[in-house]
Amino acid sequence: MNPDKIFYSPSRIAALSDGIFAIAMTILVLNISIPEKGLVEQIGLFKALIEHQQEFYTYIISFFLLSIFWGIQHKQISVVDKADYKYIWLNLSMLMFICLIPFSASLQSDYSSESVSSIIFNSNMLIIGLFFMINWNYATKDYKLIPKDFSKEGIVTGKINIYVFIIVTIAAVVIGIFSPEYSGFVYLLIPILKSSIRKRKKL
Numbered sequence: 764m765n766p767d768k769i770f771y772s773p774s775r776i777a778a779l780s781d782g783i784f785a786i787a788m789t790i791l792v793l794n795i796s797i798p799e800k801g802l803v804e805q806i807g808l809f810k811a812l813i814e815h816q817q818e819f820y821t822y823i824i825s826f827f828l829l830s831i832f833w834g835i836q837h838k839q840i841s842v843v844d845k846a847d848y849k850y851i852w853l854n855l856s857m858l859m860f861i862c863l864i865p866f867s868a869s870l871q872s873d874y875s876s877e878s879v880s881s882i883i884f885n886s887n888m889l890i891i892g893l894f895f896m897i898n899w900n901y902a903t904k905d906y907k908l909i910p911k912d913f914s915k916e917g918i919v920t921g922k923i924n925i926y927v928f929i930i931v932t933i934a935a936v937v938i939g940i941f942s943p944e945y946s947g948f949v950y951l952l953i954p955i956l957k958s959s960i961r962k963r964k965k966l
Contacts, residue, residue, distance in 0.1 A: 769848065777840045791826055794821065798815065802814070828864075835925065850901060889932040896922070900922075903918045927956045935949040
């Protein structure tokens with residue numbers, strides 16, 4: 764039997780995804796190290812914590828991005844009413860890079876001034892964004908895995924939201940080449956751009 768003609772429940776993908784996202788979000792905090800006692804005795808606990816500001820910054824940015832990814836995944840799965848073999852493996856491939864985020868975040872935290880670490884971190888995010896686009900296009904093309912009555916506007920909106928993330932991530936990769944310490948700030952544009960798009964649609 765052709766595996767492409769066998770369909771499965773997307774609930775299993777959702778359950779696996781929720782577990783992986785939860786683990787990745789939790790592991791992120793392990794990248795924040797406790798200040799050494801010798802340093803605390805010399806400069807005090809508050810100043811010692813300030814010395815680890817890059818770790819806190821990377822944690823916040825990474826958690827923020829994982830939250831966006833989880834939101835996109837949740838919205839896509841909620842629309843998909845069936846899953847085939849290819850869609851399952853597309854999602855598993857995407858989740859592999861979700862699992863990689865704690866590593867790329869740790870690398871970015873420890874080597875924040877290195878363009879290589881910034882490129883790896885931001886490329887990790889870009890690859891995930893591209894997988895979300897591939898997943899969405901695959902599921903919605905000719906209404907392959909979504910209900911026939913799902914609106915075309917909803918399909919387009921889903922694409923626009925992912926395009927916004929991809930464009931911002933590409934900008935982060937480019938900025939990371941020249942100013943790796945500041946590349947993460949670009950991601951703050953995501954909610955601003957999405958809010959701007961929503962307002963334009965209402966006009």
